[in-house]
Amino acid sequence: MRRKxxxxxxxxxxxxxxxxIAAATNGGLTPVQPESPNASHTLTAYYxxxxxxxxxxxxxxxxxVAFIWKYRSRGRARTVEGPxxxxxxxxxxxxxxxxxxxLAVIGAVVFxxxxxxxxxxxxANPIHITVEGHQFYWQFDYPNKTRSINTLYVPVGAVVDLxxxxxxxxxxxxxxxLGGKIQAIxxxxxxxxxxxxxxxxxxxxxxxxxxxxxxxxxxxxVAESQSAYDAYIGSQAAATIGKQEWSGVCATCHGNLGQGGxxxxxxxxxxxxxxxxxxxxxxxxxxxxxxxxxPVGDTWNSTQIRALVAYVKTNVYKAAxxxxxxP
Amino acid sequence: MxxxxxxxxxxxWKSGRVASWLVTVDHKRIGIMYIATSIFFFALGGxxxxxxxxxxxxxxEHFLTKNSYNEVMxxxxxxxxxxxxxxxxxxxxxxxxxxxxxxxxxxFPRLNALSYWLFLLGGLVLWLSxxxxxxxxxAGWWSYPTLSEAMPWASPGHGQDYWILAIHILTLSSVLGAxxxxxxxxxxxxxxxxxxxxxxxxxxxxxxxILLVVAMPAIxxxxxxxLLDRNFGTHFFIPGHGGSLLLYQHMFWFFGHPEVxxxxxPAFGMISEIxxxxxRKPIFGYKAVAFSTLAIAFFSMLxxxxxxxxxxxxxxxxxxFMISSMVIAVxxxxxxxxxxxxxxxxxxxxxxxxxxxxxxxxxxxxxxxTGIFLAAFPVDWQLNDSYFIVAHFHYVAFGGxxxxxxxxxxxxWPKMFGRMLDERLAKLNFWLxxxxxNMTFLPMHMLGLLGMPRRxxxxxxxxxWEIYNSISTAGGVLTAIGVAVFVANIWITHxxxxxxxxxxxxWLADTLEWYATSPPPPHNFDSVPYVTxxxxxxxxxxxxxxxxT
Numbered sequence: 001m002r003r004k005x006x007x008x009x010x011x012x013x014x015x016x017x018x019x020x021i022a023a024a025t026n027g028g029l030t031p032v033q034p035e036s037p038n039a040s041h042t043l044t045a046y047y048x049x050x051x052x053x054x055x056x057x058x059x060x061x062x063x064x065v066a067f068i069w070k071y072r073s074r075g076r077a078r079t080v081e082g083p084x085x086x087x088x089x090x091x092x093x094x095x096x097x098x099x100x101x102x103l104a105v106i107g108a109v110v111f112x113x114x115x116x117x118x119x120x121x122x123x124a125n126p127i128h129i130t131v132e133g134h135q136f137y138w139q140f141d142y143p144n145k146t147r148s149i150n151t152l153y154v155p156v157g158a159v160v161d162l163x164x165x166x167x168x169x170x171x172x173x174x175x176x177x178l179g180g181k182i183q184a185i186x187x188x189x190x191x192x193x194x195x196x197x198x199x200x201x202x203x204x205x206x207x208x209x210x211x212x213x214x215x216x217x218x219x220x221x222v223a224e225s226q227s228a229y230d231a232y233i234g235s236q237a238a239a240t241i242g243k244q245e246w247s248g249v250c251a252t253c254h255g256n257l258g259q260g261g262x263x264x265x266x267x268x269x270x271x272x273x274x275x276x277x278x279x280x281x282x283x284x285x286x287x288x289x290x291x292x293x294x295p296v297g298d299t300w301n302s303t304q305i306r307a308l309v310a311y312v313k314t315n316v317y318k319a320a321x322x323x324x325x326x327p
Numbered sequence: 328m329x330x331x332x333x334x335x336x337x338x339x340w341k342s343g344r345v346a347s348w349l350v351t352v353d354h355k356r357i358g359i360m361y362i363a364t365s366i367f368f369f370a371l372g373g374x375x376x377x378x379x380x381x382x383x384x385x386x387x388e389h390f391l392t393k394n395s396y397n398e399v400m401x402x403x404x405x406x407x408x409x410x411x412x413x414x415x416x417x418x419x420x421x422x423x424x425x426x427x428x429x430x431x432x433x434x435f436p437r438l439n440a441l442s443y444w445l446f447l448l449g450g451l452v453l454w455l456s457x458x459x460x461x462x463x464x465x466a467g468w469w470s471y472p473t474l475s476e477a478m479p480w481a482s483p484g485h486g487q488d489y490w491i492l493a494i495h496i497l498t499l500s501s502v503l504g505a506x507x508x509x510x511x512x513x514x515x516x517x518x519x520x521x522x523x524x525x526x527x528x529x530x531x532x533x534x535x536x537i538l539l540v541v542a543m544p545a546i547x548x549x550x551x552x553x554l555l556d557r558n559f560g561t562h563f564f565i566p567g568h569g570g571s572l573l574l575y576q577h578m579f580w581f582f583g584h585p586e587v588x589x590x591x592x593p594a595f596g597m598i599s600e601i602x603x604x605x606x607r608k609p610i611f612g613y614k615a616v617a618f619s620t621l622a623i624a625f626f627s628m629l630x631x632x633x634x635x636x637x638x639x640x641x642x643x644x645x646x647x648f649m650i651s652s653m654v655i656a657v658x659x660x661x662x663x664x665x666x667x668x669x670x671x672x673x674x675x676x677x678x679x680x681x682x683x684x685x686x687x688x689x690x691x692x693x694x695x696x697t698g699i700f701l702a703a704f705p706v707d708w709q710l711n712d713s714y715f716i717v718a719h720f721h722y723v724a725f726g727g728x729x730x731x732x733x734x735x736x737x738x739x740w741p742k743m744f745g746r747m748l749d750e751r752l753a754k755l756n757f758w759l760x761x762x763x764x765n766m767t768f769l770p771m772h773m774l775g776l777l778g779m780p781r782r783x784x785x786x787x788x789x790x791x792w793e794i795y796n797s798i799s800t801a802g803g804v805l806t807a808i809g810v811a812v813f814v815a816n817i818w819i820t821h822x823x824x825x826x827x828x829x830x831x832x833x834w835l836a837d838t839l840e841w842y843a844t845s846p847p848p849p850h851n852f853d854s855v856p857y858v859t860x861x862x863x864x865x866x867x868x869x870x871x872x873x874x875x876t
Contacts, residue, residue, distance in 0.1 A: 011552075028772070028775075029773065042706060046700065046706050052699075057696055063572070064667060067671060067672075071670060076674050078607070080674045081608065082606060082607050082672050082673035085608065085609070085668075086611070087613065087614070088612070091668065092661070095661060095664040096660075099657050106653070106703060110705060112704055119774075121373075164639075174712075175564050180708020180709040181711055181712060183637050183639065185566075185572050186566040188639065191639070203778075206780070207637075207776075208471075208712055210474065214782060214785035215784050215786065227686060260465055292478075
């Protein structure tokens with residue numbers, strides 16, 4: 001036992017140090033700092049459950065350790081029996097009823113917090129935004145029909161109602177600071193909401209396995225002033241949509257310069273500057289010899305596709321020395 | 328009778344060293360083959376886990392990316408569930424149930440052999456799919472459509488089809504085995520062994536079998552529809568043509584949650600056998616433990632959609648499944664308290680089976696408690712599909728089930744092979760695994776709370792994300808070393824023949840399997856004592872002691 005002591009002390013010190021770092025930076029002992037009312041109330045429910053479960057944990061593990069210490073054999077022979085107790089009805093009732101009561105309290109707390117987590121404040125006049133999950137990007141449709149990709153812009157303090165949909169596979173919308181997840185399921189319409197309380201950028205990513213680039217399917221919510229938001233959806237979004245499409249959608253597989261990666265090199269493929277041909281591929285996908293491209297642009301309008309071609313023409317496309325290659 | 332003895336004592340070529348195993352219908356040999364095959368797949372699945380941990384050790388690695396990672400992740404889950412835990416339980420059940428109830432074999436020995444060979448076939452089909460066109464399935468062990476459909480951007484190639492085929496074969500194997508267990512337990516108990524005198528492990532196997540019969544057809548149906556979608560142009564799960572993705576999720580989890588209990592109930596049964604023997608006391612609250620098993624099985628059929636809280640089912644269904652999931656915590660709690668009470672004022676003999684059982688108790692309790700966070704559906708909206716979930720179910724599946732399995736292996740090893748495994752190596756095995764396990768999975772809770780989703784092949788955050796992931800990978804290596812010590816122990820015991828030979832009953836245990844020799848002869852018993860309590864061997868020892876004085 002003595003030989004093991006230094007190892008034990010080392011392990012305890014390491015554990016405490018890690019816990020210390022974690023606690024000092026709120027590093028994962030509770031959900032991330034909430035910045036939206038639904039996330040705050042989720043945290044409240046989390047704390048209530050944490051309180052009860054921590055108490056049960058200390059009780060059970062404490063008894064376990066105490067019994068191990070107290071009733072260890074200490075060299076008694078195997079033939080020495082403990083008291084032949086076969087059970088105790090009253091104890092059985094006690095440890096059935098008390099957990100039922102604890103769970104009832106937890107359930108009550110959840111239902112008490114639920115309205116404030118599940119639904120937006122009734123008086124609010126929410127901004128309705130559609131979130132569409134795609135392999136492997138998020139597309140946001142604002143009330144005035146403009147679009148943005150991967151970055152959602154919202155005014156600070158406004159209630160935002162999200163209509164969450166998908167067309168290819170299941171995705172899951174999750175910005176931890178702004179509340180819980182909701183799956184984007186093809187063929188279904190789901191809703192969630194948030195209200196960013198402070199200006200800032202909130203990060204999250206797709207939480208349901210959606211294919212090869214699941215890990216790259218990140219999303220940002222930028223909460224800014226009402227005037228900045230108006231300016232964004234008024235003109236900036238439309239002005240930058242070509243760039244957003246390239247860097248948020250195409251570049252994931254084909255590389256920032258179109259140099260290729262998981263997908264083939266397309267930097268000098270003349271197809272990328274032909275509106276009609278590109279539109280065909282974006283809408284229907286492409287099943288090539290080296291792999292398949294999903295129909296990433298199946299919900300894009302022709303303005304978007306022209307914007308993409310325009311962006312690619314000036315920023316990505318390099319005419320091949322000896323003619324184009326087919327994809 | 329003549330044909331029977333022919334089966335038990337094979338003649339001619341069938342008695343060869345290898346051939347006798349290939350043609351055996353002896354429940355003990357089939358049980359050992361189940362266990363050995365499962366341990367082999369456990370090693371393969373463990374290697375896959377280490378590959379994933381290597382990829383995730385630091386941000387932005389390029390060790391195992393994208394589709395390869397998804398294949399490894401899918402194969403790890405499918406292997407551990409369908410090729411390790413479920414069949415190893417069938418293995419222990421096969422070896423132990425007839426011995427524990429004083430029977431000579433399972434009710435249908437040939438069917439039993441068929442179950443094993445189907446299991447092996449299923450495992451081979453799954454693992455050979457690495458060589459199929461497009462590699463293995465890579466849509467996760469749930470294989471949710473549309474990602475598992477045949478569209479070129481989803482799961483083209485044949486890996487998913489082989490996955491479906493493997494599930495079909497394994498389902499058949501499990502259901503046949505389950506029917507065999509049910510018939511055996513109902514009809515072949517030795518005189519005097521009433522239901523209330525049956526070992527608790529047998530109760531667990533009865534419940535395991537009932538759950539298999541009830542739950543397995545649901546996944547068979549689900550993957551059949553998926554197969555039709557993929558190959559025959561149907562649209563059960565293709566929404567544009569009227570299919571429903573939620574339908575698959577409901578069908579899958581209607582199997583998937585009972586599956587959790589299919590895996591954990593026999594582990595509970597092992598703990599209920601081992602704790603009393605090493606505490607030198609009877610199990611505290613036999614009836615409470617037995618009936619809580621049935622209660623858990625019943626409620627396990629009513630909780631499936633708690634895996635689907637983030638699909639937008641609506642508050643009504645969410646609320647129902649939260650309450651039913653919390654209800655299931657009550658019989659589980661009853662078990663934990665009864666196990667604790669069993670050790671109270673005992674004479675705790677710290678042999679490795681007890682050590683692993685206490686490891687099980689400590690870790691399973693933790694995993695059960697984190698489950699309460701997940702049952703509370705608004706909190707689950709935050710935690711679902713994050714690393715918190717990965718941490719939670721590994722505390723249950725590894726901390727719970729695998730630790731119980733090691734307890735069971737060390738406990739019944741001398742019965743199976745007649746030699747004792749080395750105790751010092753067993754303890755080293757325990758401590759390496761216990762520390763390694765906690766290092767691997769405790770930080771995963773924090774990662775999930777920090778926002779790391781499961782099933783990502785990489786991440787780009789340094790700081791705490793990196794620290795926790797690195798600790799986790801180091802813990803994985805330590806765990807693997809622990810398992811390697813176990814393999815070394817088997818080597819030293821049997822190949823180097825260092826293990827001490829044992830008699831019938833080295834632990835002074837309570838149940839009938841210890842009445843047979845170690846290892847038991849093909850026909851198990853020459854005679855079986857009339858059973859007058861749940862602890863026939865203790866009764867026998869006391870009777871002998873009285874006669875001696």
